[in-house]
Amino acid sequence: MMILQASAGGFGSMLPFLAMIIVIYFFMIRPQMTKQKKEKKFQAEISKGTRVITSSGIHGKIVELHESDNTVTIETGAGKIKFERAAISLDLTNKLNAPAKK
Numbered sequence: 001m002m003i004l005q006a007s008a009g010g011f012g013s014m015l016p017f018l019a020m021i022i023v024i025y026f027f028m029i030r031p032q033m034t035k036q037k038k039e040k041k042f043q044a045e046i047s048k049g050t051r052v053i054t055s056s057g058i059h060g061k062i063v064e065l066h067e068s069d070n071t072v073t074i075e076t077g078a079g080k081i082k083f084e085r086a087a088i089s090l091d092l093t094n095k096l097n098a099p100a101k102k
Helices: 002-044 093-097
Strands: 051-054 059-066 071-076 079-084 088-091
Touching (some): 002 088
């Protein structure tokens, strides 16, 4: 009888720890994983002529895609610059073509 009480108390003390792990998964880990999937999909769908912003804040238009080394060449006001695909953070083409809100 004493053994059953000890094991039931052990599970009861583990319950808050398990609840904390579940909360961390749903509020931190899962959203981060979905964000990474969206970024990878966006970077894979980048096409020539797309207006973009890099993670460092440089605005430009994609003029070349290099599949061999996973880079893109962006034309800016200062000239052409080569970036990693991972450095592209935002697509401006859809935002520029969107109708104005009243």
